[in-house]
Amino acid sequence: MRKLINDPDEYVDEMLQGMVAAYPDRIRRLEDTEGLVRLDAPVEGKVGVVSGGGSGHEPTHAGYLGPGMLDGAAAGEVFTSPTADQLSELLTACEGGAGVLAVVKNYEGDVMNFETAAEMAGMENEDLEVAQVVVNDDVAVEDSLYTSGRRGVCGTIFVHKVAGAAARRGDDLDDVQRVAQNAIENVGTMGMALTSCVTPAKGEPTFDLDEDEIELGIGIHGEPGTERTEAMSADRVAEHLTEAVLEDVDPAEGAEVATIVNGMGGTPLSELFIVNRRVQELLADRGFDTWNGRVGEYMTSLDMCGCSVTVLELDEETKELLAAPAETPALTVAD
Amino acid sequence: MADAETEREALLAAIANVADRLAAEREYLTDLDSAIGDADHGTNMDRGFEAALEQAESTDGDAAAIVKTVGTALVSAVGGASGPLYGGSIMSASAELEEGIAPETTVAFAEAYLEKVQDRGDAQVGAKTMVDALVPAVHTYKRSIEVDDLPPVEALRKAADAAERGVAFTVPLRAKKGRASYLGWRSVGHRDPGATSTLLIVEELLATAEEFLDEVDGGSDATAPTEPDIGADDAETENGDAVGEEGE
Numbered sequence: 001m002r003k004l005i006n007d008p009d010e011y012v013d014e015m016l017q018g019m020v021a022a023y024p025d026r027i028r029r030l031e032d033t034e035g036l037v038r039l040d041a042p043v044e045g046k047v048g049v050v051s052g053g054g055s056g057h058e059p060t061h062a063g064y065l066g067p068g069m070l071d072g073a074a075a076g077e078v079f080t081s082p083t084a085d086q087l088s089e090l091l092t093a094c095e096g097g098a099g100v101l102a103v104v105k106n107y108e109g110d111v112m113n114f115e116t117a118a119e120m121a122g123m124e125n126e127d128l129e130v131a132q133v134v135v136n137d138d139v140a141v142e143d144s145l146y147t148s149g150r151r152g153v154c155g156t157i158f159v160h161k162v163a164g165a166a167a168r169r170g171d172d173l174d175d176v177q178r179v180a181q182n183a184i185e186n187v188g189t190m191g192m193a194l195t196s197c198v199t200p201a202k203g204e205p206t207f208d209l210d211e212d213e214i215e216l217g218i219g220i221h222g223e224p225g226t227e228r229t230e231a232m233s234a235d236r237v238a239e240h241l242t243e244a245v246l247e248d249v250d251p252a253e254g255a256e257v258a259t260i261v262n263g264m265g266g267t268p269l270s271e272l273f274i275v276n277r278r279v280q281e282l283l284a285d286r287g288f289d290t291w292n293g294r295v296g297e298y299m300t301s302l303d304m305c306g307c308s309v310t311v312l313e314l315d316e317e318t319k320e321l322l323a324a325p326a327e328t329p330a331l332t333v334a335d
Numbered sequence: 336m337a338d339a340e341t342e343r344e345a346l347l348a349a350i351a352n353v354a355d356r357l358a359a360e361r362e363y364l365t366d367l368d369s370a371i372g373d374a375d376h377g378t379n380m381d382r383g384f385e386a387a388l389e390q391a392e393s394t395d396g397d398a399a400a401i402v403k404t405v406g407t408a409l410v411s412a413v414g415g416a417s418g419p420l421y422g423g424s425i426m427s428a429s430a431e432l433e434e435g436i437a438p439e440t441t442v443a444f445a446e447a448y449l450e451k452v453q454d455r456g457d458a459q460v461g462a463k464t465m466v467d468a469l470v471p472a473v474h475t476y477k478r479s480i481e482v483d484d485l486p487p488v489e490a491l492r493k494a495a496d497a498a499e500r501g502v503a504f505t506v507p508l509r510a511k512k513g514r515a516s517y518l519g520w521r522s523v524g525h526r527d528p529g530a531t532s533t534l535l536i537v538e539e540l541l542a543t544a545e546e547f548l549d550e551v552d553g554g555s556d557a558t559a560p561t562e563p564d565i566g567a568d569d570a571e572t573e574n575g576d577a578v579g580e581e582g583e
Contacts, residue, residue: 077414084419085411108513109416112455116410116423148516223517 001198008200012055012075019062023329027065034082035074035090036062047167047176048072048094051103051160052087053110054079056199057220060156060299063330069164070328071100078199078302079221081109087117091130095121099129099173103159103180105152106136131177135159137310139188139248140217140226151219154262154299154310155187158322161331165324183318188249190241191308193218193225193264197301216240220264220301234271238278241309251288251313258322259283259293260310265300267307272296275307283311291319298330341547342398342436349543350391350405354384356539357532367528371515376417376528383413383421398436402444403429416456416513417529420465424451438480438487449473462511463522465529467504471497472537488548491541498534505530 005011012034019036020029027036035052042048051061052074061073071094076082091100104114111134118130137155163180171179193215196205199222206222209215214237217226232240251257261276263269276295283290291314299308312318325335357364357380364377387408394404406426410418428447434440449469458464475497479490505527510516515527 081415083411083414084423085407108456109414112416112419112423115455116419116426119423119427120407120410148512 001203003198003200003203005200008203011200012077015055015058016062016075019329026327026329027062030072030089030093033074033086033089034076035072035086035093036065037072037090037093038065038067038070041071041094042096043071044096045098046071046096047098047171047173048091048096048100049103049160049163049167049176050074050087050090050094050100051156052076052082052090052114053105053107054081054221056197056302057299059297059330064157064160064164064328066326066328068168068324068326068328068333069160069331070103071096071167078201081107081113084113084116084120087113088120088124091117091121092124092128095125095128099131101163101167101173101176101180102130102132103156103163104132104134105156106134106149107151108148110152129173131173133159133163133177133180133184135184137184137187137189138191138219139245140190141219153189153191153220154260154308155184155189155312157260157298157331158187158258158310158312159183161326162318162321164326165321168324179317179321182315183312186249186315186318187310187312188245189260189262189308189310190216190244191218191220191225191262191264191306192216192237192241193301193304193306194231195266195303195305197222197265197304199302214306217244218301218304218306220299222301222304234274235278237307238275238309239282241307242279242282242311245309245311246286249311249313251311254287254289256289256291256314256319257283258312258314258319259290260298260308261293261295262299262308262310263297264304264306264308265297266303266305269296272307275309279309292322339397339435343401345436345543345547346398346401347388347391348546349540350384350388350401352539352543353536354381354388356535357381357384360535364528364532367526367531370525371510371518371522372528373415373514375415376532379413379415379417380421380532383409383418386412397433399429399432402432405429420452420456420529423455424448427451438490441487442477442480445473445476456512458512461508463505463508463515463527463530464510464512465527465533467508467527468498468501468530468533468537471501472533486548488541488544491537491544495534495537495541498530498537502526502530502534 048071050072054076056078064070072090074082074090102114135152135156136150138151138153141150162183166176166179196207215225263272326333361377361381368376387405390404390408394401406422409422431443431447458466472494476494479485479493510522515522
C-alpha cells in the first residue's frame with residue numbers, strides 16, 4: 001500500500017518534528033527524547049498531567065497538549081510503549097512543584113514503563129510526587145482472548161480533559177487523581193473495524209478482513225476483535241456498539257452523558273456523523289440526555305477504517321470539568 | 336569477592352558473557368516469541384545487553400554502580416514490558432550489592448530482583464512467564480548458599496538447573512500474563528521466551544563464576560549436598576573439580 005513515509009525507522013521522529021513545526025507557539029520537544037510538552041511547562045504550582053503510549057493514534061497523545069489538558073506526552077514507536085527513561089524525563093519536565101499525574105492506558109508495557117519511570121524520576125528528585133491512573137474503558141475485552149485486563153482506548157480523552165481541568169483550577173494531586181479515577185469508573189468504549197491497519201514497519205495489514213466482513217470489539221492496535229460478522233449498515237453498527245457500552249456503563253435512569261463517536265483513521269467524517277445520528281437516537285430513546293456529543297478523530301489506529309463509541313456518565317463535577325476551557329491542537333473548549 | 340578491581344573485572348566479564356550469549360541466541364529467542372508474542376524478544380534483549388555492556392564498561396563506580404548502569408541501559412534499550420521487568424528490577428536490586436559481591440549479598444540481590452519482577456509484572460509461578468524460571472532459580476540459590484552452605488559456583492549450578500526445569504515447565508502451561516495470554520489455549524505447547532532468556536542469563540552467570548571463583552574453598556562440609564526433589568545432581572561436585580574448569 002502506498003504511504004507518505006520517507007523511512008519507517010524515522011517515522012515517529014519525523015512526525016514529532018512535523019507536529020512541533022505545526023504548533024511552534026504551543027508545544028516543544030524535550031531534547032533528545034520522543035517527548036513533547038506544552039511550551040510553558042512546567043507550570044509553577046500546578047499539578048502536571050502527562051500521558052503517553054505508542055504512536056499511530058494521533059492526535060493522541062500530543063494533540064491534547066495545552067492549557068486545560070496535558071502538560072506532557074511521550075510518543076513510543078508505532079504501537080509500542082515509550083521507554084521508562086524517556087517517561088522519567090517527561091515526568092520531571094512537567095513537575096511544577098505540585099506533583100504529576102500520569103494517565104496510562106491499560107497495556108502491560110505502558111503500565112510497567114510508567115511505574116519504572118516514576119521510580120527513576122523519584123531517584124533523581126525525592127520531592128517529586130507521581131500518581132498514576134490506568135484507563136481501561138474497552139468494554140469488548142473482558143470476554144475476548146485478552147486476559148491482561150481491559151484495554152485503554154478512546155475514553156482516555158475524557159480522562160485527560162477532567163484531569164487537565166482539575167489541575168488548572170488548582171486542585172492538588174490527590175484531587176486530580178480522584179476526578180480522573182471517577183471518570184475512568186464511569187466511561188466505556190467499544191470499537192469496530194471495516195479494515196485492518198498497516199503499520200509502517202510491516203507495510204501490510206495486521207489482519208485480513210473479507211469485503212463482506214467486519215470485526216467488532218477491536219482495539220486500537222490492529223488486534224483481533226471479539227467477533228467477526230457479516231457487514232452491517234451504519235445504524236446496525238451504531239446499535240451494536242452503543243448497546244454494548246450502555247450495558248457496561250449502566251448509567252442511572254435519565255442520566256446525563258457525554259459521548260464520542262471516534263474515527264479510527266480511515267473513515268470519513270461524514271460516515272461518523274451518520275453513526276452518531278443513530279447513537280444519539282438510541283440514547284434519547286433510552287431516556288439519557290447527551291450533554292455533549294463529540295464526533296471526530298480523537299484516538300486513531302493508523303489508517304484503519306472503522307469507529308468506536310464512547311459513553312461517559314456524568315455527575316456535576318465531571319460535567320463542570322469537561323465544560324472548563326481548554327486550548328489544545330486537537331480539542332478546544334471556549335471559555 | 337576479593338578486591339574491587341577483580342570484582343569489576345568479573346562483573347564486566349559476566350555482562351559480556353550474557354551479551355554474547357543473547358547475541359548468539361537472538362534468532363532462537365525471537366522464534367520462540369513469534370509463536371506466542373510479537374517476535375521481538377531476541378532482538379530486544381540483544382540490543383539491550385549490547386548497550387548495557389557498553390555503558391557498564393565506561394562506568395567507574397563500584398559493583399552496585401555497575402549493576403545499576405546495566406539496569407538503566409536495559410530500561411532504555413530493551414523497550415516493551417521486558418525493559419522495565421529486566422532493567423527496572425536490576426536497577427532497584429542493585430542497591431543490595433553496595434557492600435560488594437559476596438554469597439550473602441548476591442542472595443539478597445537475587446531475592447530483591449525476583450520480588451521486583453513479580454511486583455511489577457504481577458505474575459505468580461504458573462502464568463507462563465519469566466517468573467517460572469526465576470522463582471526456582473532464586474529459591475534454589477538461596478537454599479544452596481544459606482542452608483546447604485555450598486560454594487557459590489555450586490549454588491549457581493543448581494540454580495541454573497532449576498531454571499532449566501522451570502523453562503521446561505512453561506511449555507504445557509496456558510499463559511495468564513503478557514502478550515501470550517492474548518492467545519488463550521493457543522499459548523499451550525510453547526516454551527516461554529522470557530523464561531528462556533532468564534535461563535540463558537543464569538547460565539552465563541554460572542559460566543562467569545566458574546571462570547573467576549575457586550569452587551573448592553567456601554563450601555566447607557564435604558558431605559554430598561542434600562538436594563530436595565529438584566535434585567538429580569550433575570556428576571561433578573566438590574571432590575574432583577580443580578580450579579575454574581567448566582564441568583569436565
